[in-house]
Amino acid sequence: MQFVSLSFLVFLPVVWLVVRLAGPAHKRALLLLSSLLFVGWISLGALAVLLFFSLLTFYGGLALSSASSFRKQLFIGLVLLQAASLLLLKYVESGNAGLHLLFHEAGYRADLILFAAGFSFYALQHIAYLSAVYHRRTVAEQSPFNFLLFSAFFPKFQSGPLEEAPQLIAQFQTGNARPDQLQAGVHRIILGIFKKMVLADRLAPIVGRVFSSGQVSGSGATAAGVCLFTVQLYFDFSAYSDIAIGTGKLFGIELTENFNFPFRATSVSDFWRRWHISLINWFGKQVFNPVAYRLRRFGVMAILGGVWATFLLSGLWHGIGMTFLIWSLLHALYLSFETLTKYKRLGWSQRFPVWLYTFWSTTITFLLVCFSNLFFRSADLSEALQLLRQLMTTPFGGKGLIAGFLSVLAGGGYQEALFNLGVTGILVLLFLILEKSLLQRILSGKGVWLQSFALLLLVFVFGIFAHSDYFIYLQF
Amino acid sequence: MYKKIILVLIGLVLLLAGLEKCYDYFLKKNVNLKSSYVATHRIGADVVFLGPCEPLWMMDPSRFQKYTGLTAYNLATVHASFAENEVMLRLYLEGNPPPKYLFLYVTTESVDGSFNVFNTYAFAQLLDRPWLREFVQREDPTYSRWLRLPFMRYAYYGNYVHFNLVQGIKHRWENRAVPYFKDGYVPPHGIIWDGRLELFEKTFPNGRVFLWNPKEISALKSLIDYAKGQGIRIILYESPMLNEIKPFVLNREEIKQKITKFAGENGAPYWVFDTLAISSSRACFFSILNTNERGSDSFNHTFANFFLDFRKREQP
Numbered sequence: 001m002q003f004v005s006l007s008f009l010v011f012l013p014v015v016w017l018v019v020r021l022a023g024p025a026h027k028r029a030l031l032l033l034s035s036l037l038f039v040g041w042i043s044l045g046a047l048a049v050l051l052f053f054s055l056l057t058f059y060g061g062l063a064l065s066s067a068s069s070f071r072k073q074l075f076i077g078l079v080l081l082q083a084a085s086l087l088l089l090k091y092v093e094s095g096n097a098g099l100h101l102l103f104h105e106a107g108y109r110a111d112l113i114l115f116a117a118g119f120s121f122y123a124l125q126h127i128a129y130l131s132a133v134y135h136r137r138t139v140a141e142q143s144p145f146n147f148l149l150f151s152a153f154f155p156k157f158q159s160g161p162l163e164e165a166p167q168l169i170a171q172f173q174t175g176n177a178r179p180d181q182l183q184a185g186v187h188r189i190i191l192g193i194f195k196k197m198v199l200a201d202r203l204a205p206i207v208g209r210v211f212s213s214g215q216v217s218g219s220g221a222t223a224a225g226v227c228l229f230t231v232q233l234y235f236d237f238s239a240y241s242d243i244a245i246g247t248g249k250l251f252g253i254e255l256t257e258n259f260n261f262p263f264r265a266t267s268v269s270d271f272w273r274r275w276h277i278s279l280i281n282w283f284g285k286q287v288f289n290p291v292a293y294r295l296r297r298f299g300v301m302a303i304l305g306g307v308w309a310t311f312l313l314s315g316l317w318h319g320i321g322m323t324f325l326i327w328s329l330l331h332a333l334y335l336s337f338e339t340l341t342k343y344k345r346l347g348w349s350q351r352f353p354v355w356l357y358t359f360w361s362t363t364i365t366f367l368l369v370c371f372s373n374l375f376f377r378s379a380d381l382s383e384a385l386q387l388l389r390q391l392m393t394t395p396f397g398g399k400g401l402i403a404g405f406l407s408v409l410a411g412g413g414y415q416e417a418l419f420n421l422g423v424t425g426i427l428v429l430l431f432l433i434l435e436k437s438l439l440q441r442i443l444s445g446k447g448v449w450l451q452s453f454a455l456l457l458l459v460f461v462f463g464i465f466a467h468s469d470y471f472i473y474l475q476f
Numbered sequence: 477m478y479k480k481i482i483l484v485l486i487g488l489v490l491l492l493a494g495l496e497k498c499y500d501y502f503l504k505k506n507v508n509l510k511s512s513y514v515a516t517h518r519i520g521a522d523v524v525f526l527g528p529c530e531p532l533w534m535m536d537p538s539r540f541q542k543y544t545g546l547t548a549y550n551l552a553t554v555h556a557s558f559a560e561n562e563v564m565l566r567l568y569l570e571g572n573p574p575p576k577y578l579f580l581y582v583t584t585e586s587v588d589g590s591f592n593v594f595n596t597y598a599f600a601q602l603l604d605r606p607w608l609r610e611f612v613q614r615e616d617p618t619y620s621r622w623l624r625l626p627f628m629r630y631a632y633y634g635n636y637v638h639f640n641l642v643q644g645i646k647h648r649w650e651n652r653a654v655p656y657f658k659d660g661y662v663p664p665h666g667i668i669w670d671g672r673l674e675l676f677e678k679t680f681p682n683g684r685v686f687l688w689n690p691k692e693i694s695a696l697k698s699l700i701d702y703a704k705g706q707g708i709r710i711i712l713y714e715s716p717m718l719n720e721i722k723p724f725v726l727n728r729e730e731i732k733q734k735i736t737k738f739a740g741e742n743g744a745p746y747w748v749f750d751t752l753a754i755s756s757s758r759a760c761f762f763s764i765l766n767t768n769e770r771g772s773d774s775f776n777h778t779f780a781n782f783f784l785d786f787r788k789r790e791q792p
Contacts, residue, residue, distance in 0.1 A: 006621075449483075460488075460492055465622065465632045
């Protein structure tokens, strides 16, 4: 079941109504039931995998809290089991020879991916939980039902945000949503639907004409396609997070914010404080801090060690392959450069007016992120290299503005295609300009109903309904 | 808050219902929308060409009339399946008497079902016709499910509709009555080599086996039966294709024989023009199956002469 689908459009109000009518006493049980139904709807295999790993982690947590010997071995064993399963999943998904063929030939590959729905996200949450219990930062959860609900909670099951068990489980015990939460939840969901159907899905075919199309274009169209992919990814994933956060609010549960206007970042380190925040927080706590702590005697090398370990593992988490490796190395390089030049850059910034330095650094940051995403989006290394070669050619491939640029992105030089490209461009630009005020209006509640009315109207008029249910981050 | 939700929903439904009426009105005013145009304008041709883009960009009614003396109209639409062809014919017959002859383009590609589709959005403004709704329900059931909601008939394929709407508003403003296609024909002005041959060869380096798709065959039979029921003489034909592609169509002869047999069983001749000299030269094509202006000039002449011979044989 996907967030932007007719089935979810029926599922969510029904679950909400039942939970609301049953009252706070039955909230946990009903949320657990509906979450298991949600996962089972994706596939029964996914439900079985979820039950196995959740109960294993739950009882593992209990054992870790009570064991006096072999604690370390038990902790490492439990973490390794989930990490190895995750690695195996990434290996099979990446289509690497051998194992992939074994599954593929047996016709199981698609089933396996369905089997593992959400695993990438809840496995990380399980590891964080085990780590917290092992290091005695938290007490082990005593109720298997609470823990299962923490793992399966349907708004965040498939693609996060990544949550910490104690904080989320505590919210399951509270009453129904307050009126302000309900209102914010409804508007946040509408904002997410708008971002997905009107912005991300209108950008998808434009990006698809540059990536994986077999079409050779000039540097202008290639650069535009690469940049637009970053924008599409942001709209797509933040739309998912908006719907997840909004849905959580409807049940009185506050999920972690995953994005904070990332295109306003003035450095790559600033970007990572604004993009997929819950994942980077996870890596900060589980990878960066321990590595940096162990290397603390080596000064700045401790930070660099933490950065490289974080991004290599983050690349691995996204997928096994050269493209993800290069993507992660690029970000590690960017951040290393920023760490080493921190004071020098501070000096530079004081020589220019603030607005100029902010504009310049925001633009550079955006372009650096876009460049790394060329590898993130490419199907394989040969496609990435082909796109790099295209970036070195003339802007319009020697064909002029319309034939070599606009018609490549529009999918044809005819008027209708150019018209649709223009509409998409205007909608994207307007949204990026107004984004902050739209979100602020949801937080303040002033004029928000009119805003949601307008957004819904735009969804109906400019939204993509056919094939709109697939979110990019579901593949990770 | 619940009151506000209900107000927003009611307001939205009302606005969408109003918007649907606006779209209905202005799309019907767009004379460049062939589906609307043929249903509402008197054309009265003796001969009609039907099919996807190949006849649309190839069969010139004015030349056909010049060579044969019969008035003609090109009813073809881009990427159209046989089901869409039948809908176009039915719409045409709403405002016009049945033509004497109907030439339907049929090739290995069109019976496969992977290349041409039912372009539902082209008929969204005409869905007040129950028979058309039945077609849409059969050919595009997912779209049909959304039709219960206001405006969804336009929203679902919005990207294909908005430009037509803007054009409809412009045509209404200008009171335009003549479409850009005078007699349905769209000459391939300025269309350059599209590279589909290279793409096909790259995608299927060892060639491709085309399907004898039962769904397409059933739609073809339905179209033939309908035309015959209206007293129209239907003739199936295949225009020239570039010789370079033929080795990559592995079962071409088999499918050709099947079409010939099928046509014979259904009382329709099948003309195949695959040995013409133009087939051997890229200078006459802009794509695998589409002739450019030079190729079209040549083929229209050949086709008209072939038809005149056929007519002589049929009506000595």
